[in-house]
Amino acid sequence: MNSRQLLKIGVPEYCLKTAKTAIQNKVAEEKVNGKGSGAGKVRGKALKELVQAVVAQPEAFLEDLSFRQLALELIEDNREEVFEPIDYQVWGKEGIDEGAFSQMDLACHVPSARGAALMPDAHLGYGLPIGGVLALEDAVIPYAVGVDIACRMKLSVLDISVDALDQKPHQFVDALNRGTVFGVGAAHEKRQYHGVMDQDWTVSKVTREKKDRAWKQLGSSGSGNHFVEFGVLTFTEADAELGLEAGEYVALLSHSGSRGAGAAVCSTYSSIAQARLHKRHHKLGRLAWLEMDSEAGQEYWAAMNLMGEYAAANHAVIHQNVSEILGSKVVSGVENHHNFAWKEEHDGKEFYVHRKGATPAAAGELGVIPGSMADPAFVVRGKGNPASLNSASHGAGRCMSRNKAKDKYRWKAVRNDLAKRGITVISAGADEVPGVYKNIMEVMAEQQDLVDIVARFNPKVVKMCGDGSRAED
């Protein structure tokens, strides 16, 4: 019997090897016993029924020479595990929905979990909630990194006077329109170049197969909450590390990730992990993990890190294109991943720290936390709070579902309203209007013990993925 047939009759994937050995032994055993008689051979339908019987009632086969090992593994698999889940601290509890808590509670039952925290922008996600932080020992969970591996922020400070935003708004609109492309599956007409395409994309089958698509999508922005925008960045005091005096600057801010390639890496390796999930852990579902000492675990780690570099390159291309069209130079900047896993030391031990919609905030570490298309983003400096595993929120967090938002808001009306407030939104949809997000000022207040605010960015010219069905996009 082959693997596919065995899986079909209910043999768990991680028992396949044992099952095949057991069947070989059984056939050999029958040959010896039945020598000369020619009767009693197990094969075909009889063999299939025998294996089904072992799966249904492994306890009955503990005395069977050939099936004993498979029976033991199946019994072990059915055994309920009793152990204490880990605990976690929450920031901004009042603004977080029940679903996010249940998902985080479940994540604390992952056997290798050693630390966890929930950020004030938390909401429901696949597997781990968005805004969830999870430290594992020797294991990695693809869905605790997220579908959009290395979804990240990049802010570039430009050598342009702030007055230009009001005086020549069309130039900024033009730079955003020509500098990147939006949409599911979107790619540049002309293939862009970045050194990341010279890296080794053969670290996994999926990255090798998706390399060409990734190259086409280099410098693209995708959809959903992704954006590219210009705004006014205000420093109330000088920052030596960024090399900027107190004052106002024009800055370019982008939010996007690893596009189709990253999504393919996540789904490929989460499928492998879910197939390996023992029956007693089936409730964990999308929280399925890969052991770091397994081949698949190593492959995922290499592919995830490549997607990290690819996503960074994606932003680099966007910023280069946009600033070049504008004829400006980048004088300073900040960038950070907020969907990623890092090998870090906490409490003297090495963990794989997953931040899914959480900003790394070790002591002194710079990051960017956006609000919404009309609300400020903040440049922050981490405080290294160990209870949050050196993390902070990655934004304000949604407080309304995309579907509800499409019922409640009319995009055209919101856009006109924002225009009156001096914010030009080139394209977007009702599901991303400011009202679907929590108040960023409140969220920042909830995490004063996680980050210091370094500078404030007020959006002025915004581009997001438009809804193709609307002519006014």
Added chain:
DNA sequence: ATGTAC
């Protein structure tokens, strides 16, 4: 968030 198919 992504993009296509046991």
